[in-house]
Amino acid sequence: MARYPGLMLRILAEDxxxxxxGKAQLVALIxxxxxxxxxxxxxxxxxxxxxxxxxxxxxxxxxxxxxxAVGGKRGGGAVVTAFGRELVQQFRAIEDKASKAIATDxxxxxxxxxxxxxxxxxx
Amino acid sequence: MARYPGLMLRILAEDxxxxxxGKAQLVALIxxxxxxxxxxxxxxxxxxxxxxxxxxxxxxxxxxxxxxAVGGKRGGGAVVTAFGRELVQQFRAIEDKASKAIATDxxxxxxxxxxxxxxxxxx
DNA sequence: CTTCGTTATATTCAGAAAAACATAACGACG
DNA sequence: CGTCGTTATGTTTTTCTGAATATAACGAAG
Numbered sequence: 001m002a003r004y005p006g007l008m009l010r011i012l013a014e015d016x017x018x019x020x021x022g023k024a025q026l027v028a029l030i031x032x033x034x035x036x037x038x039x040x041x042x043x044x045x046x047x048x049x050x051x052x053x054x055x056x057x058x059x060x061x062x063x064x065x066x067x068x069a070v071g072g073k074r075g076g077g078a079v080v081t082a083f084g085r086e087l088v089q090q091f092r093a094i095e096d097k098a099s100k101a102i103a104t105d106x107x108x109x110x111x112x113x114x115x116x117x118x119x120x121x122x123x
Numbered sequence: 124m125a126r127y128p129g130l131m132l133r134i135l136a137e138d139x140x141x142x143x144x145g146k147a148q149l150v151a152l153i154x155x156x157x158x159x160x161x162x163x164x165x166x167x168x169x170x171x172x173x174x175x176x177x178x179x180x181x182x183x184x185x186x187x188x189x190x191x192a193v194g195g196k197r198g199g200g201a202v203v204t205a206f207g208r209e210l211v212q213q214f215r216a217i218e219d220k221a222s223k224a225i226a227t228d229x230x231x232x233x234x235x236x237x238x239x240x241x242x243x244x245x246x
Numbered sequence: 247c248t249t250c251g252t253t254a255t256a257t258t259c260a261g262a263a264a265a266a267c268a269t270a271a272c273g274a275c276g
Numbered sequence: 277c278g279t280c281g282t283t284a285t286g287t288t289t290t291t292c293t294g295a296a297t298a299t300a301a302c303g304a305a306g
Contacts, residue, residue, distance in 0.1 A: 061235050109217075114183065196251095
């Protein structure tokens with residue numbers, strides 16, 4: 001889910017996550033599909049979970065991120081607001097900036113990492 | 124738990140978290156107390172959970188982060204290795220670097236955030 | 247050889263989180 | 277006014293996590 005190797009970054013409001021890689025991807029998919037349920041399907045996520053994430057996003061910001069319509073042509077749908085699009089762009093820019101800023105440090109740490117788990121050590 | 128306002132950052136090995144703010148604090152407390160159980164107490168965490176985190180840390184890196192001794196003087200104890208100390212320092216340096224690199228972007232986002240939850244929006 | 251405090255580990259319990267399932271509401275459109 | 281696909285929401289079930297509890301192992305020190 002992390003878009004940058006070795007790094008997972010979330011922006012917090014107070015102390016709960018306002019946006020992270022998952023929500024960003026979800027909003028991007030809602031933008032391209034025009035539907036929460038289609039985006040959820042593409043992410044292999046239940047519609048309910050996706051809807052809850054959208055609800056949390058809208059609750060975290062003073063402007064709506066996703067607007068929904070129920071009923072009507074094609075049953076309804078969802079559109080990402082200009083702010084929502086901007087939010088995803090900014091989050092990705094932040095990921096990119098942070099990733100670049102600490103890339104060499106992460107690489108240094110990763111040279112000390114192992115892939116598979118290992119048995120605990122004793123003195 | 125996040126040491127930097129508005130930001131939570133974890134370093135991943137493959138796709139599971141190798142170190143984040145919680146593990147870093149735990150290792151620092153083990154270093155200052157010389158005991159997993161004392162560190163756990165200070166963090167309000169069960170000994171078992173703390174032990175599992177230490178196990179995960181040691182499994183994530185090619186060098187041990189915490190070495191433990193069972194029995195003996197004072198019942199045993201745990202010491203943070205030089206690498207472990209370095210790991211915590213480097214993680215905090217990474218947090219600091221990333222936080223500085225994206226501080227203004229985070230502030231811009233935070234100006235669009237609200238503290239309390241809000242009802243969902245309709246089109 | 248008993249005591250002591252810690253590490254190590256299994257087991258059990260409770261609560262939270264997630265998933266699964268079900269169903270209602272909705273409005274355009276034929 | 278029935279159909280359709282979607283949003284919205286309730287209910288139930290399952291899974292996961294964490295906490296709590298219990299106990300063994302250990303080795304220094306008295």
